Amino acid sequence: xxxxxxxxxxxxxxxxxxxxxxxxxxxxxxxxxxxxxxxxxxxxxxxxxxxxxxxxxxxxxxxxxxxxxxxxxxxxxxxxxxxxxxxxxxxxxxxxxxxxxxxxxxxxxxxxxxxxxxxxxxxxxxxxxxxxxxxxxxxxxxxxxxxxxxxxxxxxxxxxxxxxxxxxxxxxxxxxxxxxxxxxxxxxxxxxxxxxxxxxxxxxxxxxxxxxxxxxxxxxxxxxxxxxxxxxxxxxxxxxxxxxxxxxxxxxxxxxxxxxxxxxxxxxxxxxxxxxxxxxxxxxxxxxxxxxxxxxxxxxxxxxxxxxxxxxxxxxxxxxxxxxxx
Numbered sequence: 001x002x003x004x005x006x007x008x009x010x011x012x013x014x015x016x017x018x019x020x021x022x023x024x025x026x027x028x029x030x031x032x033x034x035x036x037x038x039x040x041x042x043x044x045x046x047x048x049x050x051x052x053x054x055x056x057x058x059x060x061x062x063x064x065x066x067x068x069x070x071x072x073x074x075x076x077x078x079x080x081x082x083x084x085x086x087x088x089x090x091x092x093x094x095x096x097x098x099x100x101x102x103x104x105x106x107x108x109x110x111x112x113x114x115x116x117x118x119x120x121x122x123x124x125x126x127x128x129x130x131x132x133x134x135x136x137x138x139x140x141x142x143x144x145x146x147x148x149x150x151x152x153x154x155x156x157x158x159x160x161x162x163x164x165x166x167x168x169x170x171x172x173x174x175x176x177x178x179x180x181x182x183x184x185x186x187x188x189x190x191x192x193x194x195x196x197x198x199x200x201x202x203x204x205x206x207x208x209x210x211x212x213x214x215x216x217x218x219x220x221x222x223x224x225x226x227x228x229x230x231x232x233x234x235x236x237x238x239x240x241x242x243x244x245x246x247x248x249x250x251x252x253x254x255x256x257x258x259x260x261x262x263x264x265x266x267x268x269x270x271x272x273x274x275x276x277x278x279x280x281x282x283x284x285x286x287x288x289x290x291x292x293x294x295x296x297x298x299x300x301x302x303x304x305x306x307x308x309x310x311x312x313x314x315x316x317x318x319x320x321x322x323x324x325x326x
Contacts, residue, residue, distance in 0.1 A: 002053025007255065008290065009051055009074055009297040021304050043067070046047045051301050053077045057188075059085040069306055070100045074178050074300035076100040076287070077209075078317055087319045094303045094315045096296035097156055097325075100288045103159030103301065107286035108205055108235050111258045112165065115231035116144035117201045120280035121256055128277075132234065140229050145169045150201030152217070153190065153236065154179035155325070157209035173197045176208075198225035203233065209325050210237035220245035231256040235286040238263030243273075250276050258287040294295065 001009075006029045014023055018024060030038045033055055044063040050073045055061075062068065063101045070078075070092040071082070078095050086093060104230045112326050114120055118139040129135040132255055136142070147170045151158050154176040165172050165188075172189035175197040184191040194217075198204065204226065218232070219242040226232070226249075234241055238261040254277040273279050293308065 001029070001049075002052035003029075003077075005051040005053055005293070006031075009293045011294065014272045014294065014297050014301065017301050018049075018304075021301065033057075036064055039064055046070070047072065049074060049297075049304070050078075050081065051297075054081045056081045057083050057086055058153075058308060059083065062086065062089065070094075070303075072300040072303045072307075073317075074293075079322055082317075083193045084319075090309070092313060092319045094300070094313050096299040097246055098315060099299045101156040102290045102295065103288050104157045104235050104286045105164060107260065108207075108233060109158070109164040111233045111235070111260075112149060112161075112203055112205060113144055113168070115233060115258060116147050117142045117254070118231075118256070120258060121278050124277045135194075147171070147202045148173060148200050150175065150197040150204045151207060151233050152194065152197065152204065153207035153209075154177070154184060155207045155209070157235070159187060159241050160221075161205060162189050163319060165189075173200060185227040194222070195225060198207075198222055199227070201230060202227070203231050204239050205233040205234045208236055208240055210239050210323070215239050216242040216245075218242065218246075220248070223295065226255055228254055229256070233258045234237065234262075235260045237261055238265050243267075250279050253278055257312075260284055268269055 025041060026040060027037055031053055032038065033042065044067060045065055046067050047070045047226045048068065050071055052075050068091055071086070073093065073095040076097045078093055078097060082093060122136060122139055124136045131264070148164055150173045151161055151172050152175050154174050161173055162174065174184045174191050175194040177324070179191055181191045206218065208217060217240050223245050232241070232246070232255060241263065243263050244258060250257050251272060258280045260282045261284055264279065267273060273281060299315070303315065306313060
């Protein structure tokens with residue numbers, strides 16, 4: 001993992017627990033896998049703990065780690081660094097996607113509440129109109145009661161968002177071709193097809209992975225189905241939305257947007273989205289940051305403890321799973 005991730009995720013408390021669970025050597029941490037000292041270490045390593053900044057575990061690199069049996073990732077997706085050779089050698093891989101879903105769901109819930117009150121956009125209006133508060137009436141109804149919230153993707157994050165939304169007086173619709181209707185109903189939502197969800201919702205929130213099948217899942221035709229004044233929230237991946245189509249709809253002030261992710265990321269400096277008073281952009285902060293990241297390193301250490309004591313992993317990742325998830 002890179003140096004920033006190591007410093008953020010492994011305080012003395014985590015390092016103490018690591019030393020109780022495993023034999024550690026020097027270097028304990030590396031942000032690359034190619035220097036002589038790291039290569040010597042790799043020859044005897046049985047377990048790798050990885051995070052953001054892990055280089056790709058190519059066949060050549062794995063050939064230098066003949067004893068490697070497990071990779072415990074203390075972040076979300078393992079897609080950027082896990083190669084086919086990892087699966088061929090049947091190396092155990094786990095991730096902390098469940099833990100990373102927690103702050104994303106919290107951020108999304110807050111965004112839904114703010115969207116119902118149009119708070120991000122009224123905040124921008126206040127800078128312009130100052131003491132003339134008549135601008136409040138121009139944003140339409142400011143309420144979270146009776147809203148229809150459309151959740152696209154009954155994923156780890158999507159499920160947590162639905163759970164939190166149940167504390168509001170809203171109707172929750174879910175669109176996900178892989179979701180079980182009964183499970184969605186048990187969670188307090190209703191499973192529908194995507195067009196029905198888009199036509200009905202006041203607030204649309206996206207929780208699908210970045211896959212070829214989800215690229216521009218929300219394009220011009222889908223955005224056109226949204227009712228006037230709807231808000232689009234994206235805390236998933238920027239490519240899920242067709243940016244050009246979103247720009248057109250937001251520029252006409254027909255819909256609003258709260259974007260924690262964009263495509264490309266970051267947006268070019270001349271993007272009109274920065275200028276629109278009905279668009280709020282944050283720099284990909286919904287996921288785990290600061291002390292939140294230690295929730296994920298503790299999860300990786302939990303997996304290490306289960307490995308050491310002969311228990312099955314809690315969050316194993318498989319090659320098949322990566323076909324449909326982040």
